[in-house]
Amino acid sequence: MRIVSLAGGIGGARFLRGLKAAAPDAEITAIVNTGDDITLFGLRICPDLDTVMYTLGGGINEEQGWGRADESFTVKEELAAYEVEPQWFGLGDRDLATHIVRTQMLSAGYPLSQVTEALCARWRPGIRLLPMTDDRVETHVVISDDQGRRAIHFQEWWVRLRASVPAERFVLVGADTAKPAPGVLEAIHDADVVILPPSNPVVSIGTILQIAGVREALEAKTVVGVSPIIGGAPVRGMADACLAAIGVETSAQGVLELYGSALLDGWLVAEEDAGVALDGVVVEARPLLMTSLEAARDIAAAALDLARSLREKKEAARGAGTGRGSA
Amino acid sequence: MRIVSLAGGIGGARFLRGLKAAAPDAEITAIVNTGDDITLFGLRICPDLDTVMYTLGGGINEEQGWGRADESFTVKEELAAYEVEPQWFGLGDRDLATHIVRTQMLSAGYPLSQVTEALCARWRPGIRLLPMTDDRVETHVVISDDQGRRAIHFQEWWVRLRASVPAERFVLVGADTAKPAPGVLEAIHDADVVILPPSNPVVSIGTILQIAGVREALEAKTVVGVSPIIGGAPVRGMADACLAAIGVETSAQGVLELYGSALLDGWLVAEEDAGVALDGVVVEARPLLMTSLEAARDIAAAALDLARSLREKKEAARGAGTGRGSA
Structure with missing residues (x-):
């Protein structure tokens, strides 16, 4: 079976690990948000790609959910001793090597998708990781504070300000001209089913959906x-602050309507959110807290089961025997 | 008093520390070799500038003579886990921050001399450090081994091969067009005396002498x-391998003749080398082992005393009272 999943950072990474456990023989392709990417100290940092790669490759700091296990921060301390900014970004020594290799490969002319493949040769995540685009796309956040109304990089809003200053809107710099990375549209086209994990619907999934051709x-x-x-x-993170910025209610119903029935065939909600509904979307209620790998696997298995059954129904409706087998 | 000193790495750095102790009130400018500089992992590394800066700024690994005290190698281990080359360069975590700041400033358009000044704002070496040039100049070494006759970067010959393969010659890539860094010729012009420390006469001092206008x-x-x-x-390092490559005998006499009487007015040799002589150069024999800061200070003081007395004699010979005061 071929599965495509979109993904942001921590939530997406943990879900993907569950998905891999639920479908160990499937070909899974994750299309990962790169709108959070940032260049700091001359190094290109891809937080979501790295979180997914480390999580599936066994290198993640499990408690924190991002960054490397057994991490040290010597370089960060030394950079602070030089009084160079920014100092709010958690740049670990182990993590830094990834950014150095990536930056060097990008400078040598390799596109991010090939760089990601090279990095994964070490981490062997067991699924295929594709950046949503090889082009530079960066989420900026329009805020108003004592320095006036201005746009800051998403990472500054998310990490330094912890989303404490309201986002007036998000601007996806470069999104209007960005092309999907090689393999993205092909993977979606070839997929038997597509799963949207419980990643941030605005700045993770929403960002990927803005890349030309992906939503279609x-x-x-x-x-x-x-x-x-x-x-x-939000299960984790500060999705409420992002939803508020685009005028969407922080609820399972709100996100369902945001995605809409043109995109979604099925929607898994938590048991307490049973009753959420939208015409054209099959809603199922399940325990949704990813408290362990097993819990993530069960959620992924439920999403996958729902997707397969919906796909079979679709094919049956179209007339039997025209599609590829679903198993 | 204004003193100019040329300098390579470890020997030059330790001598400069002695010079600063011998003449605490002098304005000392060190013109530092940058022919050893190398770009690794996309980071610009200036081994001699850093060795001088760390040594005078109190950050050096005293035993080793280069690199930072209390150093760790986490990033290097991680880079090796990615199987990226080269793995023979001793890239410490603390040291790495210096290379990151330097590379970022260079990328932003600052010349190396301004970058060096910015780095020294942290280290406060107590003397002025100038790279010999802001232009890219790199010493390459022509060797013949089982891969044939080829030129490799000096660092590869020095660090990876430990100068074990004979150097056929040195090629200073970029030296023919390199200009002295801002302040270099001015500092020499304004100097009361110039001291050549016991740095490598071929690949450190010899390299600086090849920059247009410096020798003159x-x-x-x-x-x-x-x-x-x-x-x-050699007191330390592998100067013999460098001298052999240019056909100069490894002796105090050989290096004296290499520098020549057009450049040198005075020459300090070790007591066992008393007898070394060259027309037009005053030779003095002294204990020359820099076994401690005090020993380095005494050697520097002797060089300085000799230089001052030779300068006074020169001025007296030219007719009294025309020069700047020598104290």
């Missing part, structure tokens, strides 16, 4: 999403 | 050198 390709497939909102609150 | 500017000054060779062997 997904709308042609059987897509099941997992709600990132349980009982009116 | 020095020849107009009172210059005293300290022999890097004691009793036919």
Whole structure:
């Protein structure tokens, strides 16, 4: 079976690990958000790609959810001793080597998708990781504070300000001209099912959906999403601050409507959110807290089961025997 | 008093520390070799500038003579885990921050001389450090081995091969067009005396002398050198391998003749090398082993005393009272 999943950082990474456990023989392709990418100290940093790569490759700091296990911060301390900014970014020594290799390869002319493949040769995540685009796309956040109204990089808003200053809107710099990375549209086209993990629906999934051709390709497939909102609150992260910026209610219903029935065929919500509904989308209620690898696997298995059954129904409706086998 | 000193790495750095102790009130400018500089992993590394900066700034690994005290090698281990080359360069975590700041500033358009000044704002070496040039100049070494006759970067010959393969010759890539860094010729012009520390006469001092205008500017000054060779062997490092490549005997006499009387006014040799002589150069024999800061200070003081007395004699010979005061 061929599965495509979009992904942001921590939530997406943990879900993908569950998905791999739920479907160990499937060909899984993760299309990963790169809107959070940032260049700091001359190094190109791809937080979401790295979080997914480390999580599936066994190198993640499990407690924290991002960054490397057994990490040290010597270089960061030394940079601070030089009084260079920014000092708010958690740049670990082990993690730094990834950024150095990536930056060097990018400077040598390799596109990010090939760089990612090279890095994965070490980490062997067991799934195929594709950046959403090889082009530079960066999420900026328009805020108003004592320095006036201005746009800052998403990382500064998210990490330094912890989303404490309201986002007025998000500007995806470069998105209007960015092309999907090689393999992205092909993977979606070839997929039996597509799963949207409980990643941030605005700045992770929402960003990927803005890359030319991606939304259209997904709308042609059987897509099941997992709600990132349980009982009116984000499972983790600060998705509420992002949803507020685009005028969407922080609820399983709000995100369902944001994605819409053109994109979604199925929607998994937490048991307490049973009752959420949208015409054209099959909603199922399940325990959705990814408290362990097993819990993530069960959620992924539920999403996958729903997607397969919806796909079979679709094919049956179209007339028997025209599609590729679903198993 | 204004003193100019040329300098390579470890020997030059330790001598400069002694010079600063011997003349605490002097304005000392060190013109530092950059022919050893190398770009590794996309980072610009200036081994001699860093060794001088760390040594005078209190950050050096004293035992080793280069690199940072209390150093760790996490990033290097991680780079090796990615199987990226080269793995023979001793890239420490603390040291790495210096290379990151330097590379970022260079990329932003600052010349190396300004970058060096910015780095020294942290280290406060107490003397002025100038790279010999802001232009890219790199010493390459022509060798013949089982891969045939080829030129490799000096660092590869020095660090990876430990100068075990004979150098056929040195090629200073970029030297023909390199200009002295801002301040270099001015510092020499304004100097009361110039001291050549016991740095490598071929790939450190010899390299600096190849930058346009430097040798000529020095020849107009009172210059005293300290022999890097004691009793036919280099005090440290592998200067013999470098001298052999240019057909110069590894001896205090050989290096004296290499520098020549057009450049040198005085030459300090070790007591066992008493007898070394060259027309037009005053030779003095002294203990020359820099076994401690005090020993380095005493050697520097002797070089300085000799230089001052030679300068006074020169001025007296030219007719009294025309020069700047020598104290």
